[in-house]
Amino acid sequence: MMQEVTDFTIDSVMQNAVSAFDEYKKLPPVKRAAFLEAIADEIEKLRGQLVEIANEETNLPLARLNGELTRTTGQLKMFATLIKEGSWVEASIDRADNNRNPPKPDLRKMLVPLGSVIVFGASNFPFAFSTAGGDTASALASGCSVVVKGHPAHPKTSLAVFNAIQSAIKISSVPGYTVQHVEGSSNNIGEALVKHRLTKAVGFTGSFKGGTALVEYAHQRAIPIPVFAEMSSINPVVFYPDTLSKNAASLAAMFAASVTLGAGQFCTNPGILLGIKGEEFDTFLSLLGTEINKVLPQKMLHSGICTSYENSLAEMLDQKGLQVVAQSSSEAKEMEAAAVIASVSAKDFLSNEHFKEEVFGPYSLAVICDDKEQLIQCLQSLIGQLTSTIIATEKDLSDYADVIALQHTLAGRILLNNAPTGVEVCASMVHGGPYPATTDSRFTSVGTTAIKRWARPICLQNFNDDILPDALKNGNPLNILRLVNNVYTRDAV
Amino acid sequence: MMQEVTDFTIDSVMQNAVSAFDEYKKLPPVKRAAFLEAIADEIEKLRGQLVEIANEETNLPLARLNGELTRTTGQLKMFATLIKEGSWVEASIDRADNNRNPPKPDLRKMLVPLGSVIVFGASNFPFAFSTAGGDTASALASGCSVVVKGHPAHPKTSLAVFNAIQSAIKISSVPGYTVQHVEGSSNNIGEALVKHRLTKAVGFTGSFKGGTALVEYAHQRAIPIPVFAEMSSINPVVFYPDTLSKNAASLAAMFAASVTLGAGQFCTNPGILLGIKGEEFDTFLSLLGTEINKVLPQKMLHSGICTSYENSLAEMLDQKGLQVVAQSSSEAKEMEAAAVIASVSAKDFLSNEHFKEEVFGPYSLAVICDDKEQLIQCLQSLIGQLTSTIIATEKDLSDYADVIALQHTLAGRILLNNAPTGVEVCASMVHGGPYPATTDSRFTSVGTTAIKRWARPICLQNFNDDILPDALKNGNPLNILRLVNNVYTRDAV
Numbered sequence: 001m002m003q004e005v006t007d008f009t010i011d012s013v014m015q016n017a018v019s020a021f022d023e024y025k026k027l028p029p030v031k032r033a034a035f036l037e038a039i040a041d042e043i044e045k046l047r048g049q050l051v052e053i054a055n056e057e058t059n060l061p062l063a064r065l066n067g068e069l070t071r072t073t074g075q076l077k078m079f080a081t082l083i084k085e086g087s088w089v090e091a092s093i094d095r096a097d098n099n100r101n102p103p104k105p106d107l108r109k110m111l112v113p114l115g116s117v118i119v120f121g122a123s124n125f126p127f128a129f130s131t132a133g134g135d136t137a138s139a140l141a142s143g144c145s146v147v148v149k150g151h152p153a154h155p156k157t158s159l160a161v162f163n164a165i166q167s168a169i170k171i172s173s174v175p176g177y178t179v180q181h182v183e184g185s186s187n188n189i190g191e192a193l194v195k196h197r198l199t200k201a202v203g204f205t206g207s208f209k210g211g212t213a214l215v216e217y218a219h220q221r222a223i224p225i226p227v228f229a230e231m232s233s234i235n236p237v238v239f240y241p242d243t244l245s246k247n248a249a250s251l252a253a254m255f256a257a258s259v260t261l262g263a264g265q266f267c268t269n270p271g272i273l274l275g276i277k278g279e280e281f282d283t284f285l286s287l288l289g290t291e292i293n294k295v296l297p298q299k300m301l302h303s304g305i306c307t308s309y310e311n312s313l314a315e316m317l318d319q320k321g322l323q324v325v326a327q328s329s330s331e332a333k334e335m336e337a338a339a340v341i342a343s344v345s346a347k348d349f350l351s352n353e354h355f356k357e358e359v360f361g362p363y364s365l366a367v368i369c370d371d372k373e374q375l376i377q378c379l380q381s382l383i384g385q386l387t388s389t390i391i392a393t394e395k396d397l398s399d400y401a402d403v404i405a406l407q408h409t410l411a412g413r414i415l416l417n418n419a420p421t422g423v424e425v426c427a428s429m430v431h432g433g434p435y436p437a438t439t440d441s442r443f444t445s446v447g448t449t450a451i452k453r454w455a456r457p458i459c460l461q462n463f464n465d466d467i468l469p470d471a472l473k474n475g476n477p478l479n480i481l482r483l484v485n486n487v488y489t490r491d492a493v
Numbered sequence: 494m495m496q497e498v499t500d501f502t503i504d505s506v507m508q509n510a511v512s513a514f515d516e517y518k519k520l521p522p523v524k525r526a527a528f529l530e531a532i533a534d535e536i537e538k539l540r541g542q543l544v545e546i547a548n549e550e551t552n553l554p555l556a557r558l559n560g561e562l563t564r565t566t567g568q569l570k571m572f573a574t575l576i577k578e579g580s581w582v583e584a585s586i587d588r589a590d591n592n593r594n595p596p597k598p599d600l601r602k603m604l605v606p607l608g609s610v611i612v613f614g615a616s617n618f619p620f621a622f623s624t625a626g627g628d629t630a631s632a633l634a635s636g637c638s639v640v641v642k643g644h645p646a647h648p649k650t651s652l653a654v655f656n657a658i659q660s661a662i663k664i665s666s667v668p669g670y671t672v673q674h675v676e677g678s679s680n681n682i683g684e685a686l687v688k689h690r691l692t693k694a695v696g697f698t699g700s701f702k703g704g705t706a707l708v709e710y711a712h713q714r715a716i717p718i719p720v721f722a723e724m725s726s727i728n729p730v731v732f733y734p735d736t737l738s739k740n741a742a743s744l745a746a747m748f749a750a751s752v753t754l755g756a757g758q759f760c761t762n763p764g765i766l767l768g769i770k771g772e773e774f775d776t777f778l779s780l781l782g783t784e785i786n787k788v789l790p791q792k793m794l795h796s797g798i799c800t801s802y803e804n805s806l807a808e809m810l811d812q813k814g815l816q817v818v819a820q821s822s823s824e825a826k827e828m829e830a831a832a833v834i835a836s837v838s839a840k841d842f843l844s845n846e847h848f849k850e851e852v853f854g855p856y857s858l859a860v861i862c863d864d865k866e867q868l869i870q871c872l873q874s875l876i877g878q879l880t881s882t883i884i885a886t887e888k889d890l891s892d893y894a895d896v897i898a899l900q901h902t903l904a905g906r907i908l909l910n911n912a913p914t915g916v917e918v919c920a921s922m923v924h925g926g927p928y929p930a931t932t933d934s935r936f937t938s939v940g941t942t943a944i945k946r947w948a949r950p951i952c953l954q955n956f957n958d959d960i961l962p963d964a965l966k967n968g969n970p971l972n973i974l975r976l977v978n979n980v981y982t983r984d985a986v
Contacts, residue, residue: 087981092942094919105911107921109942114934219712223876223928226935383716397960413952416960418598427976428587428600430952435716441607441949442719448979449585449602449950456934457942459906459923467890467909481981483920486941488580488974488981 007192013147014198016177017116021145023175025113028470029478031172033080036140038168039132040073040080043161050160054126057154059299059335064262065127072127075134075425079141082448086480090457091471093484093493105462108472111455113143115200118193120214121151121158122205123301124265130154131161131181134425134446135203135228142454144200145178149193152185153302159183191217194227201454204229205267205445208358208436215439228453229439230432232358233386234271235420236379238407240396243417244280248287251391255364256291258419260339263298264362265305267431268387268420271358273341273366274378285366288341289326295339297332300361306335309361313340316359321348325366337361346374350381375403384434384441385411387420410434412441500685506640507691509670510609514638516668518606521963522971524665526573529633531661532625533566533573536654543653547619550647552792552828557755558620565620568627568918572634575941579973583950584964586977586986598955601965604948606636608693611686613707614644614651615698616794617758623647624654624674627918627939628696628721635947637693638671642686645678646795652676684710687720694947697722698760698938701851701929708932721946722932723925725851726879727764728913729872731900733889736910737773741780744884748857749784751912753832756791757855758798760924761880761913764851766834766859767871778859781834782819788832790825793854799828802854806833809852814841818859830854839867843874868896877927877934878904880913903927905934 024032043050051065060068082088089110097104117139121130128134131148139146150158162181169178182189194202194217204214204227211229218227239251258270273288275281300306316322321344328338339362346369349355355365369375388411390397390404397404408414412433423431429447432438438445443453465474475492476482484493517525536543544558553561575581582603590597610632614623621627624641632639643651655674662671675682687695687710697707697720704722711720732744751763766781768774793799810817814837821831832855839862842848848858862868881904883890883897890897901907905926916924922940925931931938936946958967968985969975977986 081979085979092921094917094921102915104917105915107917107919109921109923215717224708224932226933394957408951412950413954414956415954416956418955422595422598424587424597424600426587426600427979428585428602428952430602430950432950434949439717440719442945444950452935456927457905457923457925457937458901459921461906461908462911463907463909464887486574486578486920 010189010192010196013180013182014116014196017145017147017180018198020175020177021116024145024178025143027174029083029086031174032141032143033084035168035172035174036076036080036137038172039165040076042164042167043069043073043132046160046164050127050157053160054154054157057157058126058301060126060262060301068125068127071425072132075128076132076137078425078448079137079451082451083141086471086478088448088451089471089480091480091482093472093482095485095493107459107461108463108468109457109459110469110471112458114454114456116145116147116198117201117203117454118147118149118199120149120190120202120204120206123151123153123305125205126154126157127161129205131158132165134450136179138450139203139454140179142451144454147180147182147193149190150181150183155183187213190214194218195221197223199225201225202227203445203453206231208232211439226453227439228443228445230267230445231436231438233267233433233437234356234358235268235385235387235389236272236274236382236410237270237389237391237420238375238403239273239275239281239284240392240400241276241278241280242393242395242399243391244275244284246393248280248284252284252287252291254419256288256295258421259341259364260292260295260298260362261421263300263337264339265301265360266421268423270389270420271364273364274369274375275366276372276375277368277370281368285325285341285343292326292339292341293329295328296330297328297336297338298362299335300337303335305360306337309337309359312357312359313361313363316354317342319352319354321345339363341366343368346370346378349378356382372400372403376406379403379406379410382410384437386431386433386437387411387413387415389415389418389420391417412437412444503682503685503689506673506675507609507689510638510640510673511691513668513670514609517638517671518636520667522576522579524667525634525636526577528661528665528667529569529573529630531665532658533569535657535660536562536566536625539653539657543620543650546653547647547650550650551619551794553619553755553794561618561620564918565625568621569625569630571918571941572630572944575944576634579964579971581941581944582964582973584973584975586965586975588978588986600952600954601956601961602950602952603962603964605951607947607949609638609640609691610694610696610947611640611642611692613642613683613695613697613699616644616646616798618698619647619650620654622698624651625658627943629672631943632696632947633672635944637947640673640675640686642683643674643676648676680706683707687711688714690716692718694718695720696938696946699724701725704932719946720932721936721938723760723938724929724931726760726926726930727849727851728761728878728880728882729765729767729875729903730763730882730884730913731868731896732766732768732774732777733885733893734769734771734773735886735888735892736884737768737777739886741773741777745777745780745784747912749781749788751914752834752857753785753788753791753855754914756793756830757832758794758853759914761916763882763913764857766857767862767868768859769865769868770861770863774861778818778834778836785819785832785834786822788821789823790821790829790831791855792828793830796828798853799830802830802852805850805852806854806856809847810835812845812847814838832856834859836861839863839871842871849875865893865896869899872896872899872903875903877930879924879926879930880904880906880908882908882911882913884910905930905937
């Protein structure tokens with residue numbers, strides 16, 4: 001913890017981070033796993049207190065925060081399990097062949113951690129994407145040391161979680177500076193951390209403006225580093241006619257809940273609802289409107305986000321062609337957001353880039369297309385997204401195969417007849433997508449493969465067995481899955 | 494083929510590349526594999542002619558070019574085998590759990606190709622890193638369409654190889670524009686290709702200046718794209734005392750050959766030879782000098798590279814503290830490079846950044862350290878490398894464990910008692926390394942995993958089996974290795 005952050009203190013933080021990394025990376029995976037589990041245990045011990053502090057700082061309801069805390073400890077344990085199993089290092093062995101001309105050397109490859117990394121806490125997930133969140137958990141699992149920049153919107157929560165981490169550091173006997181915590185609301189701190197010569201990578205979840213600023217800092221370095229920023233997405237949903245003719249009521253309920261979940265403060269909030277003009281889409285929008293009327297305004301994370309919602313919503317509602325379909329019938333009190341569904345013709349949508357901007361909150365825009373061609377044009381006009389949702393029957397899938405194919409290219413996660421909110425934490429999750437959804441579509445920030453962001457492969461050529469790392473030794477003492485002479489196996493070589 | 498390249502033609506090339514991609518990506522892996530094999534066959538048919546043209550354009554000896562052509566067809570076939578096996582797509586399945594609260598959806602993940610990519614031919618590998626080289630082969634294997642920018646130093650070779658690709662396109666019935674070829678020596682063409690909105694990624698092997706220019710273009714785009722540039726490396730080799738006391742003669746022969754192989758025109762050429770002052774290192778350098786004296790000057794790739802070698806060598810030899818250890822005893826004729834070994838004290842090396850610059854050609858600098866501490870300082874002063882070589886006995890490995898550990902952090906490939914030249918094409922190879930060796934240390938440009946540069950993961954949520962891609966279908970019709978509920982298996986689900 002640091003109250004006054006200067007270039008001098010940043011430098012000593014990063015020096016400490018590197019010293020810790022040099023020791024921490026040498027620990028066997030079981031030790032690192034025990035550390036992750038200890039963090040989970042220490043957080044669990046403080047559950048009541050942490051949830052209360054976070055509730056005070058973020059206005060998120062206790063039930064949601066309890067769920068998010070469970071997700072957070074679950075993530076830590078998931079990465080512990082992953083590294084205890086061990087195959088994530090992608091071990092690969094090509095044995096020597098002295099009979100070949102020229103002789104083939106022995107070559108062995110595995111992933112190793114990048115070094116000391118920076119994790120920026122996110123405002124909308126005070127636990128799961130903050131101090132001990134997914135970025136921290138995956139980076140620690142990989143063997144990196146972590147400097148957390150706590151989010152200024154929940155400083156007490158961040159610090160309380162960091163205290164739990166510090167207890168775990170002591171209990172697990174990992175190096176004292178394996179995780180450090182830096183506070184402060186100035187952008188200069190983030191800039192100094194990203195630009196520091198000892199920083200090797202950056203994890204961030206937040207706004208497009210914030211993410212691109214970090215990318216710019218990283219690009220300005222003498223030695224550029226990767227920035228994994230999850231930035232913005234309007235998560236298009238296409239409602240096809242056949243399903244609307246059959247399931248309009250249940251879809252309206254599903255999407256009213258998805259648009260307003262957590263006051264709309266999710267990266268995967270469905271911001272654009274596309275459909276083809278006609279009775280089916282009209283009926284659906286009318287039912288959706290009825291559901292939205294009933295949703296009570298909810299308190300947002302902090303006043304800045306609430307003001308931003310009000311302003312960007314006002315600006316959106318002011319655009320030519322936009323019509324309000326429905327809004328909460330109750331009035332919003334201080335710091336509360338009232339849900340709004342608006343609609344626009346595809347023609348107007350296509351002629352005004354403003355309609356594609358993210359309004360962070362419980363707002364969604366229905367885009368009414370004249371026909372399939374116009375629907376295709378609308379989808380083609382979109383930039384990279386986290387999710388792309390298909391609401392369709394089998395008949396729709398067949399009638400609109402070309403539109404469906406296009407939907408597959410837009411995002412990291414493609415959903416069929418599910419709402420995009422709710423991001424499952426598992427091996428098959430992709431929480432990522434083409435720019436500007438994230439800065440690097442080849443990685444996910446949720447799920448086990450999030451660990452891959454913090455590692456690089458090294459190849460060891462002509463090493464004797466006794467000096468090889470355990471993952472690459474002939475006997476396969478870690479019993480991991482390896483690619484040996486192009487065959488996947490857990491056998492010894 | 495295009496003689497006059499304009500923005501208009503670049504635009505139509507990229508439009509064609511996207512149209513081809515949209516069809517090509519849908520082909521089953523066996524079809525793509527057959528295409529790669531057809532390219533290899535068509536190149537093999539033209540072997541005599543291709544080797545002759547390349548010899549004329551690059552001055553590389555026929556034996557080397559024959560070997561490089563075999564490597565090139567071998568790479569194409571290797572990627573064909575990889576995609577026929579199919580597990581490279583990292584398929585992952587997490588099954589639904591309706592008993593959980595909330596219910597867990599069915600989630601399935603796999604890698605999909607990025608789109609239309611640009612491959613820049615390299616001057617020093619007219620076959621293996623050019624028109625049908627490793628970048629093209631891996632990109633085509635992934636399912637991307639490719640636009641090759643032929644290297645202006647070997648235009649006829651590039652075009653002749655492209656003709657072989659065109660025959661393979663016809664034979665395999667893949668879309669006509671799956672591979673396109675753009676010629677021209679102007680940098681504007683490269684800039685226009687990298688900046689074109691339809692370009693999704695870039696592969697490059699060449700100079701630091703060239704690579705960083707491409708990165709800058711990519712960064713200037715509205716939608717940034719990855720640039721995989723392999724740029725420069727001086728490939729440090731540390732000779733430890735015990736091995737020098739025993740193996741000086743054989744090491745001198747090994748490194749005289751490595752420094753001068755292919756007129757020193759390899760990315761992995763050992764440019765810095767570090768050792769600790771003393772009789773052992775003196776003897777080794779003297780033996781190395783005797784070997785270097787005997788090496789005849791060799792013709793370089795083209796006059797530009799030869800002039801650049803002469804100029805950068807002259808500038809290097811002019812630096813304070815540098816001493817020439819040995820050079821070829823025969824004089825270099827036109828376009829030929831004479832081998833040179835120089836030496837410098839670690840003190841001078843550490844005080845002059847110039848000594849760390851790459852001299853592309855048969856030159857290497859011995860750095861004489863007073864002691865272990867100074868050796869560590871020299872290694873710490875180096876930036877990212879492709880290779881880091883340890884020449885040591887077991888006693889050295891034990892006596893110098895801290896220096897060895899440092900050597901592991903410098904590069905993508907760490908060698909023990911091997912010369913760094915000679916890059917094996919296999920699954921365990923890492924031809925890559927921390928910046929500026931490459932722009933992205935997480936990927937390799939040689940070996941099967943080079944395919945990962947051209948793909949991104951997508952997650953399909955709640956899809957019915959009949960509309961899932963083959964790699965993710967319940968029955969596992971491709972019989973690939975998949976991660977199913979966190980267990981690796983080829984079983985159906």
